[in-house]
Each structure stands twice: as structure tokens, then as C-alpha cells.
Amino acid sequence: MSKEPHDPTHDEPHDPPHDEHHDPLHERLKAYEGRPAAVGGTGKDPVNEAMIRHWCEAMGDTSPAYRGPDPVAPPTMLQAWTMGGLSGHTDRSGAYDELSALLDAAGYTSVVATDCEQEYLRPLRPGDAITFDAVIESVSPRKSTKLGTGHFVTTRMDIRAGGELAGTHRFRILKYTPAARPEQREKTAPQAPQAADRPRRPRPVVNRDNAGFWDGVAEHRLLVQRCADCATLRFPWLPGCNACGSRRWDTVEASGEGTVYSYVVMHHPAFPAFDPPYAVGLVELAEGVRMISNIVGVPYDKVRIGMPVRLEFLKVDEELELPVFRAGGED
Numbered sequence: 001m002s003k004e005p006h007d008p009t010h011d012e013p014h015d016p017p018h019d020e021h022h023d024p025l026h027e028r029l030k031a032y033e034g035r036p037a038a039v040g041g042t043g044k045d046p047v048n049e050a051m052i053r054h055w056c057e058a059m060g061d062t063s064p065a066y067r068g069p070d071p072v073a074p075p076t077m078l079q080a081w082t083m084g085g086l087s088g089h090t091d092r093s094g095a096y097d098e099l100s101a102l103l104d105a106a107g108y109t110s111v112v113a114t115d116c117e118q119e120y121l122r123p124l125r126p127g128d129a130i131t132f133d134a135v136i137e138s139v140s141p142r143k144s145t146k147l148g149t150g151h152f153v154t155t156r157m158d159i160r161a162g163g164e165l166a167g168t169h170r171f172r173i174l175k176y177t178p179a180a181r182p183e184q185r186e187k188t189a190p191q192a193p194q195a196a197d198r199p200r201r202p203r204p205v206v207n208r209d210n211a212g213f214w215d216g217v218a219e220h221r222l223l224v225q226r227c228a229d230c231a232t233l234r235f236p237w238l239p240g241c242n243a244c245g246s247r248r249w250d251t252v253e254a255s256g257e258g259t260v261y262s263y264v265v266m267h268h269p270a271f272p273a274f275d276p277p278y279a280v281g282l283v284e285l286a287e288g289v290r291m292i293s294n295i296v297g298v299p300y301d302k303v304r305i306g307m308p309v310r311l312e313f314l315k316v317d318e319e320l321e322l323p324v325f326r327a328g329g330e331d
């Protein structure tokens with residue numbers, strides 16, 4: 001290191017010209033770090049047993065610590081005590097709204113919550129009165145993500161009970177410009193089999209847990225997983241057996257016969273790649289497992305529970321084939 005120790009201001013100009021160091025918007029955004037996002041917030045209710053019970057029921061949490069004569073609140077309820085409900089809070093600071101507006105104006109109009117972290121310092125008990133403050137903790141340099149390019153904004157909320165710090169809740173969002181959607185990018189592709197400007201159906205998410213299923217589809221085989229230990233069939237594909245926990249499996253090929261176990265008719269919302277109304281069936285295969293797919297071959301309003309259906313493979317476009325079920329033959 002040959003930097004002069006007495007003049008640290010020399011460091012900056014000697015840094016390589018990274019984008020993030022020369023992003024004027026980021027400079028403006030960073031000015032919001034440390035500014036309040038909420039000041040003097042108060043919980044709408046004190047910590048109480050009814051909300052604890054509802055939470056535990058919703059979560060399926062049967063821990064005795066949250067019941068009985070001297071319960072504590074589940075720590076993960078921390079944020080619940082600060083929530084404003086439908087009517088909201090009146091204690092929001094303007095800084096967070098300003099920061100959002102600045103990001104909106106720069107084109108980062110979409111938002112997605114990415115993660116939260118909580119730290120618990122003191123148990124909360126029925127009767128505790130909750131107060132909280134929130135601060136804009138950090139705004140990241142511009143980042144490119146699969147969703148699009150934008151800035152991560154981290155807010156830290158300090159939650160107090162009776163004035164004493166009970167926990168912190170960090171909440172991170174990404175404000176971003178959406179990446180161009182595939183149908184927009186592909187509009188110039190010449191090979192669309194349907195109307196040229198018709199968006200394509202969403203692609204399946206193929207991962208190592210379900211790749212074998214899609215390999216089967218490519219060969220026009222509908223493969224169902226079978227536990228290699230207890231022989232229980234399962235669908236959709238999963239890494240382990242719900243019956244015995246085993247991770248060993250093989251497959252059986254479905255015969256293709258099935259019946260409509262249940263169905264819905266989609267009218268709304270309209271999705272560009274589909275023509276509502278259309279029927280989505282829950283088909284029970286002859287092997288006993290059920291799968292969701294389209295019912296074809298009959299008008300959407302003629303689909304009935306119990307209707308026999310048969311597997312076929314529908315070539316949706318030049319690269320996507322899907323297993324669907326054809327009804328018909330009887331009326």
C-alpha cells in the first residue's frame with residue numbers, strides 16, 4: 001500500500017471507475033440512509049392471547065410455550081404487533097415515500113419483497129404495549145437480477161415493549177425495472193405457430209427434482225414417481241416420499257387413463273397466452289395419483305366430475321409439449 005496515510009480523501013479518485021461509484025442516482029438514494037421510515041409507531045393492540053392463538057392455529061404451531069397460564073408470544077410474531085391493518089398507520093415518515101418516488105421517477109417502478117431478518121432480545125407477553133421506530137438502513141448500488149435492474153432498500157424496525165427493545169425486524173425490498181418479458185423479446189421470432197403477436201404459454205420450471213418428469217414428456221410418457229422403499233406413488237414429483245420419508249425412488253409409466261376428479265373453469269383473470277373461459281381439471285389417473293392439467297376435446301362447460309379422460313400430448317409451440325387430457329366419446 002503506497003497510499004498516504006494522512007490524506008484519506010486521495011483514496012476516492014484513485015479507485016477504478018466502477019459504475020456504482022459514479023451513479024448520481026445512487027448518491028441521492030444513499031442520502032436517505034439513516035432517515036426515519038416510521039417514527040413513534042404504536043401497536044394497534046397490546047400483545048394478546050387471541051392474536052397469539054390465531055397465529056398458532058394458522059402456523060400449525062402447537063408449542064405449549066404459547067398457551068397456558070403464562071404464555072409468551074411466538075417470537076416470529078414480532079412484526080405482527082406493528083402492523084397497521086387495513087386502515088394503516090398515521091405515523092409513516094415522509095422520507096420513505098420520497099425515496100420510493102425517487103426510484104419510481106428513475107423507472108424502478110416495480111417492487112418485490114426479497115427477505116427479512118429478525119433478532120429477538122426479550123420475550124413478548126400478553127399485556128406488553130408495543131412501540132416501534134423504523135429507519136431506512138441502506139440503499140444498495142444498482143444491481144442486475146433475474147427480475148430486472150434496481151436497488152435493494154433495507155429498512156430496520158426496532159420494536160419495544162414497555163419502552164425496552166424487544167427485537168429488530170429488517171425488511172428488504174427490490175425496487176426495479178422489470179426485465180423485458182419473453183413474449184416481448186420473442187415477438188420478432190418468426191416461428192410462432194399461433195397468431196404472430198400471441199404471447200406464449202409460460203415455460204415450466206424444470207429443476208433437478210422434476211427433470212425426469214419432463215424427460216418423460218419429451219418421450220410422450222407420463223412418469224409417476226414410486227417410492228423404492230414403500231412403493232407409494234407420488235405426483236407431482238418430489239425429492240422424498242410423504243409416506244415413509246425415503247429419498248429412493250423409481251418411476252412407473254401411467255397408462256394414460258383417468259377421470260376428472262374435480263375442475264374449475266377459468267374466466268378471470270385473463271392471461272394473455274390463454275383464451276378464457278377454459279377448464280382446468282384435477283385428473284385422477286388410473287394409478288391413483290392426481291394431476292392438474294387442461295381438459296380438451298369438450299367445451300369448457302361440458303366438463304363434469306367423474307368424466308373419463310385420456311392422456312395426450314399437446315404441442316403448444318415449437319418447444320413446449322404438455323400432457324393434457326381429452327374428454328369425449330360419451331355424452
Ligand code: ZN
Pocket residue numbers: 227228229230231232241242243244245246
Ligand atoms: Zn415410501
